[in-house]
Amino acid sequence: xxxxxxxxxxxxxxxxxxxxxxxxxxxxxxxxxxxxxxxxxxxxxxxxxxxxxxxxxxxxxxxxxxxxxxxxxxxxxxxxxxxxxxxxxxxxxxxxxxxxxxxxxxxxxxxxxxxxxxxxxxxxxxxxxxxxxxxxxxxxxxxxxxxxxxxxxxxxxxxxxxxxxxxxxxxxxxxxxxxxxxxxxxxxxxxxxxxxxxxxxxxxxxxxxxxxxxxxxxxxxxxxxxxxxxxxxxxxxxxxxxxxxxxxxxxxxxxxxxxxxxxxxxxxxxxxxxxxxxxxxxxxxxxxxxxxxxxxxxxxxxxxxxxxxxxxxxxxxxxxxxxxxxxxxxxxxxxxxxxxxxxxxxxxxxxxxxxxxxxxxxxxxxxxxxxxxxxxxxxxxxxxxxxxxxxxxxxxxxxxxxxxxxxxxxxxxxxxxxxxxxxxxxxxxxxxxxxxxxxxxxxxxxxxxxxxxxxxxxxxxxxxxxxxxxxxxxxxxxxxxxxxxxxxxxxxxxxxxxxxxxxxxxxxxxxxxxxxxxxxxxxxxxxxxxxxxxxxxxxxxxxxxxxxxxxxxxxxxxxxxxxxxxxxxxxxxxxxxxxxxxxxxxxxxxxxxxxxxxxxxxxx
Amino acid sequence: xxxxxxxxxxxxxxxxxxxxxxxxxxxxxxxxxxxxxxxxxxxxxxxxxxxxxxxxxxxxxxxxxxxxxxxxxxxxxxxxxxxxxxxxxxxxxxxxxxxxxxxxxxxxxxxxxxxxxxxxxxxxxxxxxxxxxxxxxxxxxxxxxxxxxxxxxxxxxxxxxxxxxxxxxxxxxxxxxxxxxxxxxxxxxxxxxx
Numbered sequence: 001x002x003x004x005x006x007x008x009x010x011x012x013x014x015x016x017x018x019x020x021x022x023x024x025x026x027x028x029x030x031x032x033x034x035x036x037x038x039x040x041x042x043x044x045x046x047x048x049x050x051x052x053x054x055x056x057x058x059x060x061x062x063x064x065x066x067x068x069x070x071x072x073x074x075x076x077x078x079x080x081x082x083x084x085x086x087x088x089x090x091x092x093x094x095x096x097x098x099x100x101x102x103x104x105x106x107x108x109x110x111x112x113x114x115x116x117x118x119x120x121x122x123x124x125x126x127x128x129x130x131x132x133x134x135x136x137x138x139x140x141x142x143x144x145x146x147x148x149x150x151x152x153x154x155x156x157x158x159x160x161x162x163x164x165x166x167x168x169x170x171x172x173x174x175x176x177x178x179x180x181x182x183x184x185x186x187x188x189x190x191x192x193x194x195x196x197x198x199x200x201x202x203x204x205x206x207x208x209x210x211x212x213x214x215x216x217x218x219x220x221x222x223x224x225x226x227x228x229x230x231x232x233x234x235x236x237x238x239x240x241x242x243x244x245x246x247x248x249x250x251x252x253x254x255x256x257x258x259x260x261x262x263x264x265x266x267x268x269x270x271x272x273x274x275x276x277x278x279x280x281x282x283x284x285x286x287x288x289x290x291x292x293x294x295x296x297x298x299x300x301x302x303x304x305x306x307x308x309x310x311x312x313x314x315x316x317x318x319x320x321x322x323x324x325x326x327x328x329x330x331x332x333x334x335x336x337x338x339x340x341x342x343x344x345x346x347x348x349x350x351x352x353x354x355x356x357x358x359x360x361x362x363x364x365x366x367x368x369x370x371x372x373x374x375x376x377x378x379x380x381x382x383x384x385x386x387x388x389x390x391x392x393x394x395x396x397x398x399x400x401x402x403x404x405x406x407x408x409x410x411x412x413x414x415x416x417x418x419x420x421x422x423x424x425x426x427x428x429x430x431x432x433x434x435x436x437x438x439x440x441x442x443x444x445x446x447x448x449x450x451x452x453x454x455x456x457x458x459x460x461x462x463x464x465x466x467x468x469x470x471x472x473x474x475x476x477x478x479x480x481x482x483x484x485x486x487x488x489x490x491x492x493x494x495x496x497x498x499x500x501x502x503x504x505x506x507x508x509x510x511x512x513x514x515x516x517x518x519x520x521x522x523x524x525x526x527x528x529x530x531x532x533x534x535x536x537x538x539x540x541x542x543x544x545x546x547x548x549x550x551x552x553x554x555x556x557x558x559x560x561x562x563x564x565x566x567x568x569x570x571x572x573x574x575x576x577x578x579x580x581x582x583x584x585x586x587x588x589x590x591x592x593x594x595x596x597x598x599x600x601x602x603x604x
Numbered sequence: 605x606x607x608x609x610x611x612x613x614x615x616x617x618x619x620x621x622x623x624x625x626x627x628x629x630x631x632x633x634x635x636x637x638x639x640x641x642x643x644x645x646x647x648x649x650x651x652x653x654x655x656x657x658x659x660x661x662x663x664x665x666x667x668x669x670x671x672x673x674x675x676x677x678x679x680x681x682x683x684x685x686x687x688x689x690x691x692x693x694x695x696x697x698x699x700x701x702x703x704x705x706x707x708x709x710x711x712x713x714x715x716x717x718x719x720x721x722x723x724x725x726x727x728x729x730x731x732x733x734x735x736x737x738x739x740x741x742x743x744x745x746x747x748x749x750x751x752x753x754x755x756x757x758x759x760x761x762x763x764x765x766x767x768x769x770x771x772x773x774x775x776x777x778x779x780x781x782x783x784x785x786x787x788x789x790x791x792x793x794x795x796x797x798x
Contacts, residue, residue, distance in 0.1 A: 004630050004640065134641070134668075167643040167668035168630055240668065247667035314671035329673025332729050335691050338684060339716040341617065341708040343653040379713070548713050556707060557714030575714060 002172045007165045010135040011074075011102055011158070012037035014142025016045060018098070019179040021069035023048045024057035026422060027451035028076030029111040030165040031104035035074060036452075039463040045176065050454055050463045053389070053422040054079035058086045058101065065099040066193055068183040070146050074102040077118050078388060082423070084121070087155070091125045092203040093193045094153035094210075097181045098146035105161040107283045107311035111450075113369060113388060115309070117284035118159050122261035126207050128214050129157040129261040130223070131239040135169040141223070141258065150181065152210055152217070159260065161283070163240045163311065211262060219266045223258025226271060233300075234275030236268065236288060241281045241312055248318040252279075263291055272297050279321065283312050345374050347554045348587035350445055350517025350527070354490040355382040356550050356589070357497045358412070363504060364399070366392035366413040368424070371450045371519075372443060379551045383414070390415070390423025396438040397431045409505040412439040418448040418456040421471065425480065431509045432481035439504045441512045442473055443490075445519040453521060461524075477511045484510035490517045491527075493592050520585065531601035533584040534591055539568035540598035541576040547590040547599065554583035555590060567596075609662030611670040615689050616681030617706045618655050621753030624778060625679070626657035628757060631774040633661040636766055643668035654685050679760055681739070681752055682706050683722040690726065698763065699730050700798070702739035702756055735759065737797040743790055748783070751790035758794020768795075 005013065012034045015023060023046050025035045039048040051057035054075040061071035075083060080103045087101065103121070106112040122129035128148055132141040141158055149156040191199045218224065228234075234253040235245050242256045255271045257263070272278055277300035280289045289302040305320045306312075319326045345352050355375035358365055359382040367373060367383035368391065376383035385395060392413035400407040415424045420442050431438050448454040455461045460470030474485050484506060488496045503510040518525035547555055559575040567573060579590070581602065591599040612629060616622040626642050634640045638661040658670045675693045679700045680686030686701045693699060703723060710716040726734040737759055743751040754775065761771050775791055776784050 004634055004642075163643055163668055167641060168627075169641045169665070169668070170634060170639065243666045243668060247671065313669050314667050315673070318671070329691065329694070331691055333687065333690055333725065335688055338688055338719060339708045339710040341654040341685070344709060545714075551709065553709070553712070556712040559714065 002170045004168050005135045005139070005171045006033060006168050007132070007135050007138045007160060008033035009037045010138035010171050011142050011160070012042065013171065013173065014139035015072045015100075016042040017139070017174050017176050018143040018146040019070055019177050020046050020072050020146070021097075021179075022046065022061060022064035022071040023074070024051045024060045024071070025074035026051055026054050026057055026079060027448050027454040028079050028104075029451055030106060030162045031074050031076045031079070031102065031160070032451045032454065033165070034072075034102065035463060043464055048463050050456060052457055054083040055086060058083040058090070061099055061101075062086060062090055062093075065095045065097045067096070067185055068181045069097040070099075070179045070181075071097060072100050072102065072142075075104070076112065077103055077105045077116050078112060078114065079103070080118060080121055082389070087121070088125050089195050090155050091127050092195055092200060092207055094203075094206075095149055095155060097179060098149035099155045100142065100145040100149055100158060101155055102142075102158045102160065104165045105159065105284070107161055110162055113386065115284065117287060118157075119260055119287045120285070122157050122159075126211055127154050127157055127261075128152065128259060129159050130258055131159045131260045132164060132258075133239050133242050133256070134164070135167065135171045137223070137258070138164065139171050144223070146179075152214055154210055154214075159239070161240060161311075215262045215265065218259050218262050218264040221259045221264065224264045224267055225254075225256045225258070226267065226274070227254040227256070228274055229253045231274060232276045233279065234271055234277070235279050235281055236271065236292065237281040238288070239283075241283055241317075244312055244314045244317050245281045247314045249321070257288070260288070263288070265295060268292060268295065268297070281306060281312075281317060284308065342377065343374060344551060344553055345371060346520045347552055347583050348520050348529070348585040348589075350490045350514060350520070351375060351443060352380070352550055352552065353493050353587075353589045354414075354441070354443060354496060354514060355380045356593070357493055357500060358382045358414075361497060361500060361504075362410075363500075364411050366395040366399070366411070368392045368413070368415040368419050369450075370416040370419055370443075372414060372416065377551075379549045388423070389419045390427055393424050393438075393440050394427035394430060396440070397427065397434075397436045400436060400438045405507075408437065408507060409501070412441055412500070412504050414441045414443055416449070417442060417444040417446065417458050417473065418454075420473070421457050425476070428477065428482065428509075428511070429480050436509055437507045439500075439506075439510045439512065441500070442514065443517075444473060444514050445517055445522070446525050447519050447522055449519040449521070453519065453523065473513050482509050482511045484508055486510070486512045487515045488512055490514045491587055491589060493589065529586040529588065531586040531588065533581050533586045533602040534579055534588060534599050535581070535602045536576065536578050537598050537600055538564070538576055538578070540596050541573070542567055542571050542596050542598070543573035543575045543577070544596070545577075546595065547577055547593050550589060550593065552590060554580045556580060607663055609660050609665050610676050611674050612659040612677045612679065613656065613670055613675045613689055613692055614659065614679045614681075615654065615656045615685040616753070617685060618653055620655070620681040621750060622655040622657055622681060625753040625757055626659045628775055628778050629659050631777060632766060632771055635770055635774060638662060639665045641665045641668045654688070656685075656689070677760070677763065679756055681756060684708065684719060687719055687722050687725065690729065693730070696733070697730070698733045699726050699735065700756060700760055701726060701734065701736045702752055703736050704740045704752065735798045737794070739794070739797075742793050742797060746790040746793055747786045751787055754787045754790040755794035755797065758791040759798045761791075761795055762798055
């Protein structure tokens with residue numbers, strides 16, 4: 001029976017069919033749906049968890065593996081940076097139950113802070129990496145990855161990317177098969193799992209020996225496939241790049257690599273004998289190209305014509321390979337001149353008034369990863385640096401160090417509740433330990449918002465919705481030694497501004513935690529607003545545009561004609577604002593900003 | 605079955621049900637025997653941005669993305685989002701446009717004008733192959749403005765010889781039971797709209 005599945009759901013299905021018992025992840029686009037699928041569809045067979053971060057996820061997966069279970073650990077590309085510490089050494093210890101790390105790249109950075117190419121981790125960590133090219137392969141390759149992991153006693157990587165993880169295609173479903181590896185720990189295996197120098201040196205040799213075996217295996221791997229059509233041109237490619245190229249140049253010959261590390265050297269050599277010219281098509285870095293050139297092959301085209309940046313598409317490949325022969329379709333209208341529709345904070349989002357307050361205070365804001373990066377865009381323009389999860393907290397400290405006393409009142413960091421627990425605790429510890437004075441604002445919206453409302457250790461619920469311990473952020477930061485901990489209701493702008501001002505001017509570490517501001521899309525927790533919506537008293541509106549500075553999707557501008565050119569009290573105006581009732585949940589932020597009493601609660 | 609792959613681009617604004625509509629298309633065309641692929645972008649696009657999905661069906665589909673300029677059918681739930689993908693439609697391609705305006709931020713802020721004469725522009729380039737419906741009005745008569753996507757699917761179903769029973773059964777598979785009658789009604793009214 002076949003079913004249309006998203007790539008990520010197909011990975012989840014593959015894990016279930018492969019007999020996986022433990023699955024861990026921290027949410028990250030485009031990888032988040034795998035754990036969602038596992039926790040909803042396969043929870044009777046697989047223990048799923050949202051881990052506090054990717055490093056912990058991999059460590060939990062490793063422990064499960066050492067105890068004999070098959071374990072899947074999922075993350076986005078930058079998640080593997082966080083998990084890289086255990087990753088690099090797990091390559092030495094190897095596994096008992098299969099251990100598979102799924103990593104999803106995001107070329108074009110649709111929803112990411114960079115567009116790194118995860119294939120380098122496979123070479124760096126000396127572990128095999130396979131790369132599916134559609135949903136069926138997502139399922140099949142996941143199962144294969146577990147076999148590979150156990151057969152070669154290594155963690156195995158699956159590399160996906162946005163267009164594989166978030167595309168849908170038919171998948172043939174099969175039954176679950178339990179793993180034959182017995183569950184249990186063996187004290188005698190300590191030399192395999194204890195990476196102290198004397199054992200490291202033993203395992204180091206095993207890693208190299210394993211790579212040699214994997215190289216030989218790559219030449220036999222059934223998903224490294226040669227399709228010989230036109231012998232004049234052959235393409236070496238993998239993943240979604242195969243699909244795009246095959247679409248545009250069906251007549252070419254192909255060597256489609258299911259395993260992108262290690263490479264099948266013999267097979268590549270044969271391919272060069274079978275076709276006259278070889279083109280290498282790969283998104284992002286010239287990973288295959290560098291390796292294949294190093295084997296001594298002469299390639300016809302690669303990154304000399306294909307871009308190294310952003311994601312590919314069929315037309316990019318066609319244009320790059322055809323060069324001057326490419327004929328673009330007719331451009332009937334200038335589409336790029338149309339008004340854009342960029343993402344925005346939702347109407348009544350609790351981040352909006354907080355960032356408006358920071359903007360008014362003129363503070364340099366070190367940000368973090370989450371919906372609130374949207375506050376970097378106009379009209380709020382209230383984030384001035386964003387690197388990775390937790391980075392802003394340490395960066396704010398670093399900046400205050402060099403600004404010395406002059407930094408007081410001018411710097412702070414903002415971080416979400418989920419991201420604070422992911423990576424913000426240790427830098428905050430550093431501020432206290434090393435006698436800093438930076439202010440950290442925790443935007444506690446009670447969920448992991450940006451990736452689709454996942455639970456975390458501060459929400460009080462596990463991935464399956466089971467009640468669990470809920471971290472109290474205030475107690476946590478006090479335990480780190482922060483003495484000045486304030487709570488603010490972000491929807492009260494003036495009070496929020498006063499508290500922020502006081503704390504950023506204080507020559508001691510401080511933390512401000514927002515309260516009663518759950519994500520507006522939250523299903524369990526809802527902020528109750530006093531009024532159900534607001535409206536504009538047109539006669540009072542002076543068209544000053546102050547309320548437009550918050551970038552609320554519900555507020556719009558319209559020009560006025562002569563008959564409306566004056567306010568009730570005789571002030572000239574060019575236009576007025578109006579509120580779209582269907583988009584206004586009644587947060588009242590705009591009312592607090594209006595100086596002319598033009599915004600009032602709607603009549604129920 | 606013909607070899608050719610058919611490309612359907614769906615565009616709209618977050619909340620208009622673009623993804624649901626493409627899910628339904630996937631089910632319908634898969635059931636009648638085609639290979640199907642669908643691609644969408646998640647993440648930041650959910651926060652009020654524009655939403656597009658690429659849906660492709662045929663004997664064997666490779667790329668999950670449609671090649672620029674190769675769209676056979678453009679289904680847009682919003683005028684500006686239709687216009688944004690006008691150049692994607694191939695010569696002889698068909699356009700199904702819901703005549704609804706949702707202002708983007710630059711228009712809300714008074715910095716840019718919402719494009720005028722969108723329907724006329726499509727008529728100019730696609731003549732009889734441009735189908736414009738007032739999907740919102742139809743959806744509201746059926747009981748819920750959110751059914752615009754289903755109204756459009758009803759209209760779109762006219763282009764294919766697929767039994768209504770297949771459309772309607774797959775439609776219901778993707779919707780909660782309490783809105784079944786409303787959406788069946790919306791689908792049928794949409795079918796009559798062109």
